[in-house]
Amino acid sequence: MPPRSIQSRLTHAWPTVVPAVAVVALALTWGRGLGPVAVGLVALVLAGAVLAAVQHAEVIAHRLGEPYGSLVLAVAVTVIEVALIVTLMASGGEKAESLARDTVFAAVMITCNGIVGLALLAGARKFGVSNFNPEGTGAALATVVSLATLSLVLPTFTSSAQGPRFSSAQLAFAAIASLVLYALFVLNQTVRHRDFFLPVTPSGEVAPPEVHADPPTAPAAWTSLGLLLLALVAVVGLAKVESPSIEAGVKAVGFPPSFVGVVIALLVLLPETLAAFRAATRDRVQISLNLSYGSAMASIGLTIPAIAVASIWLDGPLLLGLGSVQIVLLTLTVVVSILTVIPGRATRLQGAVHLILFAAFLFLSVSP
Structure with a gap:
């Protein structure tokens, strides 16, 4: 068999094989103490599962078109993330009462500053200016801000x-x-005003679709959906498996214990981050923004109802209100995001501003 043919088969086979390998690794390592070598191997499998998830998400997006592809990835990751949060809260522990708040706030800062900043910077660096639809992006941002304020800010001030x-x-x-x-x-994004969430040209018109091969068949798309869910279960589960090692590393360098949640949130959101970056480098920044704001929205909109139901049987208080430093960071993020979204185009400066805010969040998480 020619070497090129072997390479082609391996290229097409790895997204199918890696999720299964990752789930097997999760089953073998769940609830067990790991040595340094095992921790390293799990990290490699975790990285492979993230890449496989992005690959299958793109297959689904190719089949469904935008914004459905972004919606599938955002919701799939968030549903599994919510299940992990509820599981960890049910197991108790010192930080269980604030776990949902810390995780959701970390997700909002990662998506609205980290992913948005990275996408804007990557797009502007390659094409000069990143273009997107301010109507759809503004609606997404308004929903995120409303959800964050109702669920994370108000509890600090209610009596x-x-x-x-x-x-x-x-x-x-x-x-x-x-x-x-x-x-x-979701109704607005997928039915009423779907064109608001499609990539646009510099003149503001809907951009022509990317040149692809023929869309995958329905069976192939369903297979990719199943493998996507498998990969995401492995990503979240292996992130939990790695958490004791992460916690030990955080403690060794003198960081606060709450920083462990930030690291795990970063791992869980890796699929969206990579997918958003790849879309931005193809001049499809609107897709990147759909992913980032959609993930933030789903993180709040699905987590809060889930923990509200779970609180019926969970012991102890449920702390949702943010502290003063977190409220300041959220407020600054909202103001900067509004100024970024209104023009419908962004340069490298806007991307850098969001990344600096993300860096401030990370720094203040390390040094509160």
Whole structure:
């Protein structure tokens, strides 16, 4: 068999093989202490699962078109992330009462500053200016801001319950409001105003579709969906397996224990980060923004209702309110994001500003 043919088969086979290998690795390592060599091997398998997830997400996006492809990846990652949060909260622990708040806030900062900044910088660096639709992106940003304020800021200032938390009635209202807002946005994105979320040209018109091979068949797309979910389960699970090693490393360098959650959130959001970066380098920054704001929205809109239901049987208080430093960072992110979105185009400066805010979030997580 010619070497090129072997290489071609390996190129097409690895996205299918890696998710299965990752799940097997997860089954073999779950709940066990790992040595340095095993930790390194798990990290390699985790990286492979992330790349496989991005590959299958692109297959699904090719079959469904935008913005459905971005929506599938964002929702799939978030559903699995929510399951992990609820599982960890149910297991108890010192930080269980604030785990949902810390994870959701980290997800918002990673998506709205880290992923957005990286995409804008990559797109502007290659094409001079990153173009996107301010109508669709502005609607997504408004929904994220509303969800974050209702779920993470208000509990700090309400007085019905002691501490930065909601009363039962307030938590129920926040959960219902989150679901309604998220459902309305998805309806707006996929049915009413789908053209607002498609890539645009510098003149503001919808960009022509990318030149691809023929779309994958329905069976191939369903297979990719199954492998995507398998890969994402492995990503989240292996991130949890790696968490004791991450925690030990964080403790060894003197960082606060809460920084472990930031590292795990970074790992879980790697598929969206890579997919957004690759879209930006193809001059499809709108797809990158769909991914970033969609992930932030899903993280809040699905997590808050899930923990509201889980709080029925979970012991202990549920702390959702942000601290003063976090509120300042969120407010600054909102202001900068509005100024970025309004023109419908961004240069490397806007991308750098978002990345600096992301760096500030990381630094203040290390040195609060």
